Every structure is written in structure tokens, then in C-alpha cells.
Amino acid sequence: MEKFGVADEMLFVMRERAATADDESPTAELVRAAQAGDREAFGRLYQSYGAMVHGILLARVPFAEVDDLVQEVFLAAFRKLKDLRDRRTFGGWLAMIARNRAHDFHRDRRVTEELDEQVVCDSPDRIEALEALRLMDKLPEAYRETLILRFVEGMSGAEIAARTGLTPASVRVNIHRGMRQLRLLARQTGEVK
Numbered sequence: 001m002e003k004f005g006v007a008d009e010m011l012f013v014m015r016e017r018a019a020t021a022d023d024e025s026p027t028a029e030l031v032r033a034a035q036a037g038d039r040e041a042f043g044r045l046y047q048s049y050g051a052m053v054h055g056i057l058l059a060r061v062p063f064a065e066v067d068d069l070v071q072e073v074f075l076a077a078f079r080k081l082k083d084l085r086d087r088r089t090f091g092g093w094l095a096m097i098a099r100n101r102a103h104d105f106h107r108d109r110r111v112t113e114e115l116d117e118q119v120v121c122d123s124p125d126r127i128e129a130l131e132a133l134r135l136m137d138k139l140p141e142a143y144r145e146t147l148i149l150r151f152v153e154g155m156s157g158a159e160i161a162a163r164t165g166l167t168p169a170s171v172r173v174n175i176h177r178g179m180r181q182l183r184l185l186a187r188q189t190g191e192v193k
Helices: 006-024 026-035 039-058 063-083 087-107 124-136 141-152 157-164 168-189
Strands: none
Touching: 026 039, 026 063, 026 087, 039 063, 039 087, 039 141, 039 157, 063 087, 087 157, 124 141, 124 168, 141 157, 141 168, 157 168
8 A cells, every 4th residue: 555645645635626626616617517508507607707708899899799799709608618628717718709709800890881979879978988988999908908897897806807817916907007098098189187
């Protein structure tokens, strides 16, 4: 019989915990159920991650295209879900699908003409929001995505980190630097005094 030392036992326990760590995550449990064919579990994943996907796409594609692309991202995720090896990485995996879909959209983009805001809506709040989004479009992608997830989709910094796979520190830095650049842009364009 082989004799194990304390270090060997600790290593064994750590490996066991790592192997079952995804069992502790509610998201990982939903992913496992969805991989097994549970459509309701996938629906709950959609509810949990829909705002994140919407925000990522809103940061990259025209507003009018976002809703359709959200559906395309989740359809692609549903089809590829069985290929996801580490259930704990679902949020980052889904975020990457959304970013890739936005990239594909621009590569395959058809020439379209956007409607004037006056035709689409007459609400001053909505026009202000569209102007803010237009300013955000000028920010670097990482800042734009994080700001949209925070201020448009209403996600907390912790939610953004948990769902996208970014560290909480990266989220804080992106929000801080993005806001600083957004204020500067607003001053330059005369939006803010």
C-alpha cells in the first residue's frame, strides 16, 4: 500500500475541490442542465446574461440591429453549448460569441440608411441617450463596452466582472478611464460645460 504524506493529501483535496468547484456555481449548474437538454435552464441563462450580451452588442453595432443580434448570439450559444468544456467560463465564452458576432456583422454589413432621430422618436430623453451613445462610440472598445454594461444595461461592477470574465479591478479601471474620456469628449463637442 502506498503511503501519502500531508502534502500529497492536501494536493488531492485541492484537486477534488477544483474538480467540483463548478458544482458550487448556480451558473455552472444551469449550464450543465442546459447541456443535458434542459431548455428551461437555457432560458434562465438567457435571463441572466441577456443584458450583458445586449450591452456588448450595443457597444459595437447600430442600435437598430442589436435585438436581432442578441437572438443570433443566444442561438449560436445554444447550438455550441455542448462544446463548452469548463462550465465556470460560460459568461466569458458567451461574451466572446457576442463580440465575434458583432465583428461578423461589420464584415458582412449591408449598406443601410438609418432613420433620423426626429422620425424615430420625439422624446428629449431618448435623443439625449442617443447622443450619449454616439459619444461612447468614440471611446476605445473596452471602455465603451464596460460603460454600456454599467450605465445602459444597469449592471453593477461585480455583475460585469462575473459575467464577462474580467477582473473586478479591470472593470473599475475601464469605468473610471472611460468616464474620464467621455467627459473630455463631451466638453470638446460642447455637450457639457
